[in-house]
Amino acid sequence: MKKLSSFSRSSIGFFKQLPIAYRAVLSVLSLSLIVLLVFPGEEPQANMVAGDAMIEGDRVLVPLEVPKLSAPAAVPDEPVVNAADEAAKEASDSVDESRMWAYEIQPGDTLTGIFEKLNLPLADLYQVVEADENVLALDNIKPGVELLIDVNEEQLQRLELKFSIAHKVTYKRKQDAGFEFEETRLPGEWKQVAITGEIGRSFSVDAESEGLDVRDVYQISRLLKEKINFSRDIRKGDSFEVLVSRQYVDGQATGESKVEAVRMMANRSPVSIFYYDGSYYDENGRSLSKAFLRYPFNGKHRVSSNFNPNRHHPVTGLSRPHNGTDFAMRSGTPILSAGDGVVTRVVNHKYAGLYVEVKHSDRYTTRYLHLSKALVKKGQRVGQGQKIALSGSSGRVTGPHLHYEFRIAGRPVNAMKAAIPIAKRLEGKSRKEFDGLLAKYLARMDEAQPGDGLMLSQRAEESGKDARSL
Numbered sequence: 119m120k121k122l123s124s125f126s127r128s129s130i131g132f133f134k135q136l137p138i139a140y141r142a143v144l145s146v147l148s149l150s151l152i153v154l155l156v157f158p159g160e161e162p163q164a165n166m167v168a169g170d171a172m173i174e175g176d177r178v179l180v181p182l183e184v185p186k187l188s189a190p191a192a193v194p195d196e197p198v199v200n201a202a203d204e205a206a207k208e209a210s211d212s213v214d215e216s217r218m219w220a221y222e223i224q225p226g227d228t229l230t231g232i233f234e235k236l237n238l239p240l241a242d243l244y245q246v247v248e249a250d251e252n253v254l255a256l257d258n259i260k261p262g263v264e265l266l267i268d269v270n271e272e273q274l275q276r277l278e279l280k281f282s283i284a285h286k287v288t289y290k291r292k293q294d295a296g297f298e299f300e301e302t303r304l305p306g307e308w309k310q311v312a313i314t315g316e317i318g319r320s321f322s323v324d325a326e327s328e329g330l331d332v333r334d335v336y337q338i339s340r341l342l343k344e345k346i347n348f349s350r351d352i353r354k355g356d357s358f359e360v361l362v363s364r365q366y367v368d369g370q371a372t373g374e375s376k377v378e379a380v381r382m383m384a385n386r387s388p389v390s391i392f393y394y395d396g397s398y399y400d401e402n403g404r405s406l407s408k409a410f411l412r413y414p415f416n417g418k419h420r421v422s423s424n425f426n427p428n429r430h431h432p433v434t435g436l437s438r439p440h441n442g443t444d445f446a447m448r449s450g451t452p453i454l455s456a457g458d459g460v461v462t463r464v465v466n467h468k469y470a471g472l473y474v475e476v477k478h479s480d481r482y483t484t485r486y487l488h489l490s491k492a493l494v495k496k497g498q499r500v501g502q503g504q505k506i507a508l509s510g511s512s513g514r515v516t517g518p519h520l521h522y523e524f525r526i527a528g529r530p531v532n533a534m535k536a537a538i539p540i541a542k543r544l545e546g547k548s549r550k551e552f553d554g555l556l557a558k559y560l561a562r563m564d565e566a567q568p569g570d571g572l573m574l575s576q577r578a579e580e581s582g583k584d585a586r587s588l
Contacts, residue, residue, distance in 0.1 A: 312566035396481030403544035441530035442523035471513025487521035
């Protein structure tokens with residue numbers, strides 16, 4: 119024992135003579151050895167990464183143990199293939215799915231904030247915004263929209279905005295520079311249901327109770343506002359019949375719907391409207407709207423750049439689709455709405471400048487870019503030919519001009535050549551097609567009524583009796 123005590127005193131004396139740094143290292147190693155001896159069966163945590171101790175002067179640096187990032191959800195060995203997968207297969211073949219991360223937009227989120235959270239360079243964000251100039255999808259993100267993000271070597275490789283299972287926009291890094299975009303819209307399957315009811319309290323309350331979506335009710339009220347005063351003409355006991363189609367992809371509802379036909383009894387008088395080729399008409403083929411102006415301004419202005427899906431951008435030098443028609447005009451020229459509709463956007467964009475978007479129906483939308491001043495606000499109803507803005511040179515441009523876009527079902531078309539509705543009444547071949555569709559609408563609505571001719575309240579989606587397809 120004396121020898122052991124003498125050895126211990128010698129060891130302690132030797133230990134005290136060592137530099138502080140070496141004493142710290144020996145302490146850590148001794149403690150680790152004791153832990154291993156006491157707990158020989160314990161294994162280090164699989165999700166922890168420990169660094170090596172380093173000596174720096176009189177300090178011992180022991181890196182903190184940092185948990186590994188949990189991997190994204192595992193991809194099944196045999197994924198189920200559906201229509202959406204087939205549509206995206208070509209694009210996804212080149213993507214490493216193990217790097218893909220999903221994030222759902224929350225209230226108060228901004229793209230800048232999301233990029234900062236992910237430690238992505240803001241230069242990538244600016245390049246994505248630049249690519250977005252021709253689709254302007256980033257201005258439409260809201261809570262609930264899903265982001266799919268692919269990051270490799272601290273660089274954004276791919277950003278996907280998933281608005282619904284039928285609509286997404288993807289931005290992919292190009293090999294040379296910047297990003298390119300691709301917009302995907304799946305047609306899905308449209309299933310028609312017939313909903314009939316009787317007014318007890320009000321059209322909006324009773325229609326929703328019978329199975330109509332609040333957006334459908336709003337659209338019907340807006341379409342019929344010039345034919346019916348809903349606060350004065352609708353009485354208890356009046357009836358309504360509505361045909362509405364709802365979109366499904368692989369049996370899952372996308373949330374998109376389309377009102378196809380409406381018949382109402384208002385103040386003992388029948389009122390009806392029917393959908394055809396993106397617009398609504400009465401039973402005689404007369405349009406409910408004033409159709410569209412081919413040119414959204416008065417006078418004549420030179421076309422400085424035509425619609426071109428493969429245009430070479432004059433400022434960046436990159437190949438970027440030009441989804442509209444440019445008209446050279448002095449700043450301050452009055453810009454007119456091409457048709458009746460509702461203003462859905464008034465936005466300042468880094469590259470598109472100040473722009474206004476008007477939704478004319480569920481099928482037709484127009485955009486007016488590089489403005490100097492907007493004369494309308496979001497949510498405002500506008501009429502055909504109404505002054506909505508002044509032209510300018512905001513955003514990234516080479517000079518003052520108007521960039522005018524016309525979109526059908528979300529897709530840009532050449533407004534100068536596209537077959538857009540410009541007549542107030544259907545004639546010729548269009549009238550024959552409308553009459554054939556009208557006969558189907560009427561037969562379907564008559565089929566939904568009980569045999570005695572009274573339109574009793576019945577919930578379409580629950581009973582299934584009036585939810586049969588054409």
